[in-house]
Amino acid sequence: MFKKIEAFLNKHLVPFAHKVDKQKHLSAVKKSMVAMTPLIMIGSLCLIPEAIPNLIGQNNPISQFIINNLDTIYLPFTYGMGMMSLYVAAAIAYNLGNSYNMNIPGCLSMGIIAFLLVTLYNDPETGALSTTYLSTKGLSMGIIAPMLAVELYRWCLKKKFTIKMPEGVPDFVSSSFEMIPVSLIVIGSFLAFRLFTLNVLNCMPPEILTPILAPLIGSMDNPFGFLFLQFLSCLLFFFGIHPSVLSPITSPISNQFLAENQAAHMMGQALPHFYTGGMISPFANFTGTGVTVGLVIWCLRSRSKAQKSVGRVSLVPTLFGINEPILFGAPIVLNPIFFIPYVFGGAILGSIPAFMMHYGLLNKSWFSPPYVGVFLEGFLATGDWMAIVANLIQLVGSILIWYPFFKLFEKEELKKEKETKESSSAISAEDEALLDDLDLDF
Numbered sequence: 001m002f003k004k005i006e007a008f009l010n011k012h013l014v015p016f017a018h019k020v021d022k023q024k025h026l027s028a029v030k031k032s033m034v035a036m037t038p039l040i041m042i043g044s045l046c047l048i049p050e051a052i053p054n055l056i057g058q059n060n061p062i063s064q065f066i067i068n069n070l071d072t073i074y075l076p077f078t079y080g081m082g083m084m085s086l087y088v089a090a091a092i093a094y095n096l097g098n099s100y101n102m103n104i105p106g107c108l109s110m111g112i113i114a115f116l117l118v119t120l121y122n123d124p125e126t127g128a129l130s131t132t133y134l135s136t137k138g139l140s141m142g143i144i145a146p147m148l149a150v151e152l153y154r155w156c157l158k159k160k161f162t163i164k165m166p167e168g169v170p171d172f173v174s175s176s177f178e179m180i181p182v183s184l185i186v187i188g189s190f191l192a193f194r195l196f197t198l199n200v201l202n203c204m205p206p207e208i209l210t211p212i213l214a215p216l217i218g219s220m221d222n223p224f225g226f227l228f229l230q231f232l233s234c235l236l237f238f239f240g241i242h243p244s245v246l247s248p249i250t251s252p253i254s255n256q257f258l259a260e261n262q263a264a265h266m267m268g269q270a271l272p273h274f275y276t277g278g279m280i281s282p283f284a285n286f287t288g289t290g291v292t293v294g295l296v297i298w299c300l301r302s303r304s305k306a307q308k309s310v311g312r313v314s315l316v317p318t319l320f321g322i323n324e325p326i327l328f329g330a331p332i333v334l335n336p337i338f339f340i341p342y343v344f345g346g347a348i349l350g351s352i353p354a355f356m357m358h359y360g361l362l363n364k365s366w367f368s369p370p371y372v373g374v375f376l377e378g379f380l381a382t383g384d385w386m387a388i389v390a391n392l393i394q395l396v397g398s399i400l401i402w403y404p405f406f407k408l409f410e411k412e413e414l415k416k417e418k419e420t421k422e423s424s425s426a427i428s429a430e431d432e433a434l435l436d437d438l439d440l441d442f
Contacts, residue, residue, distance in 0.1 A: 024099045025147055030334045032091035033240060037329045039080035039087065045317060046077045054372045081324070083134045085142030088240075089115035093146040100154055106179050110153050110186045111146030117190040118145055118197075118205040133206045136242035141206050143240055149186050156182045221257060221275045226284070226354040229275075231347035234290045238343050240333050243289060254280065261366040271364040274354050278365030281321055282378035282387065283353035286394050288323020290346030293374075294398030295338075296326050298406040304413040319373055330409075337409045345401040352397070353378075353390040362386045 050070065053063035066073065093111025097104050118141050119133035133141065156162060163177040197205045229250075233243035257273035264271050287293035296318050299311025307330065314325040332338045356362040363384035369377050378387035 024096060026334055028092050028095035028099060028147070029143055029240060030331065031095045032088050033328045033333045034331055035091050036084060036087060037325070037331075039076075039084070043077040043081035043324075046073055046075075049073055081136065083131070084136050085119070085138040086112070086115065086134045088139060088142040089146045092143060093150055096147060096150045097153075100150070102150070102154065102157070103175055103178075106153060106175065106182065107150050109179070110149040110182065113183075114149035114186055114190045115142055115145040117187065118194055121204060133204070137244050138206045140241040145190065149190070152186050152189060153182050156185055161185065221253075221273050223274065223351060223354040223358045226274055226279075227347055227351040230284055230350040231343065233284075234343045234346040234350075237289050237327065238333060238339060258366070258368060261364060265366040271366055274357055274364060276365050277368040278381035279354070282365070282369070282374075282381045283390065283394075284350040285321055286350065286378070286391055287318045287374055287398070288321055288326070289350075290323070290327075290332070290342045291349040291394050291398045292323045292326050292332065292342070292346070292402075293318055293395055294400070294402035295330065295332070295341075295406060296323075297399055298402055298410075299326070299330065302406075302410055302413075304410055304417060306417070307410065307413055321374065321377070335409070337405055337412075341401050341405045345398070349394050349397050349401070352393055353387070356386070356390055362390055 049066045052066055053060070056063060058064070058067065089111055090108055093107045094104060097107030097111075115138075119138045121130055122128065123130045132138070161181045163180055164174075194205060197203055197208065201208065229246075233246065236243050236246075254275055254277045258276035258278055261271045261273050261276055261278075285291075287296075296311050296314045299307045300315065302308045302311065310326065310329040314323070314329060317323065317325050327333055330338070332342050353362055357364050363382040363386070365381040367381050367383070369380035372380065375388050375391050378391050379385065381387065
């Protein structure tokens with residue numbers, strides 16, 4: 001059966017994937033996301049020590065050291081993933097500008113200023129500059145803003161809205177003057193967009209999705225609604241938009257439902273709600289958004305050196321529900337081959353516990369546990385050993401769903417690695433032949 005699926009995907013999906021890979025904007029996003037892999041991996045690893053005191057007790061000397069130095073341990077995460085959108089914006093401006101053979105410093109400056117204009121704001125309570133949207137919460141603007149800025153720059157060049165300096169003027173001076181009209185147009189456009197969203201929509205640009213999605217998410221407290229929410233989360237993350245953009249809507253609802261479940265539990269009544277804070281991390285995001293543990297396992301067994309390395313680095317974070325290393329390392333983000341298993345498969349797998357709760361096979365959650373790792377977290381959230389069974393079903397399902405898509409992806413990766421190796425060998429052979437022709441004697 002898997003052979004037939006693989007043949008079907010090879011015939012219909014691979015050609016589409018190649019076309020997507022050649023599209024300049026999508027290629028720029030993909031390259032930029034992959035470039036973030038080191039920051040994501042190191043930042044993710046720095047979150048794991050937080051779970052250790054919960055596992056070995058807070059009075060342990062190791063736990064005390066971690067608790068006392070947690071702010072310092074978090075620094076790679078804070079300055080890495082905590083400013084991810086800014087780095088992505090710069091990388092996209094660079095990669096897109098490079099694909100057009102444009103002035104890279106100009107593209108970088110326009111891409112970054114465009115992003116900052118639609119994300120930074122002063123906190124009304126403290127008056128300090130808020131960096132909320134420099135993190136993955138602002139990733140949507142981190143992708144869109146630099147693309148539009150570079151395209152506006154390119155349009156200005158085509159229409160000759162630039163200042164041309166006389167011949168003999170140094171290039172760096174000429175390039176600076178060329179950017180003056182471009183800067184006015186780019187900065188003016190993004191400033192106008194910010195003013196529009198603040199005064200007409202009453203929100204910051206990254207929050208535009210919030211009023212659109214609020215009515216939908218308000219009715220999520222049933223298994224099918226939960227399935228839709230999982231689909232939406234995976235869909236957003238596939239396109240590089242962190243699902244946390246939904247949190248201003250989802251968090252108040254899930255926390256309210258959790259409090260009502262806790263009150264019912266204390267009174268010995270049936271728990272009323274599916275969608276609680278204790279449902280997300282242990283079940284919906286089991287091993288990370290989209291239940292990607294299956295892909296990590298196949299990467300570990302891969303014949304591709306690159307994918308095996310990604311699997312090794314992703315394994316430990318995955319056990320604590322952190323899957324950014326595999327999302328951006330494989331990558332899953334904007335990879336057409338992985339769209340079906342991640343978006344559709346992830347939504348279904350993440351919703352299995354909700355359906356088990358609906359049919360009375362698993363207790364609803366009444367506790368939102370701290371990070372303690374997979375399997376144990378679900379048990380603590382529900383007080384039910386069936387939580388471990390639910391997680392095992394998700395694990396097996398993830399392995400099965402990812403298999404045919406990974407084999408197809410692995411085939412493409414092995415082909416690329418072979419071509420790279422042959423190219424390197426050919427260059428080495430040419431160098432040797434050149435040295436032989438020189439007939440040098442030492």
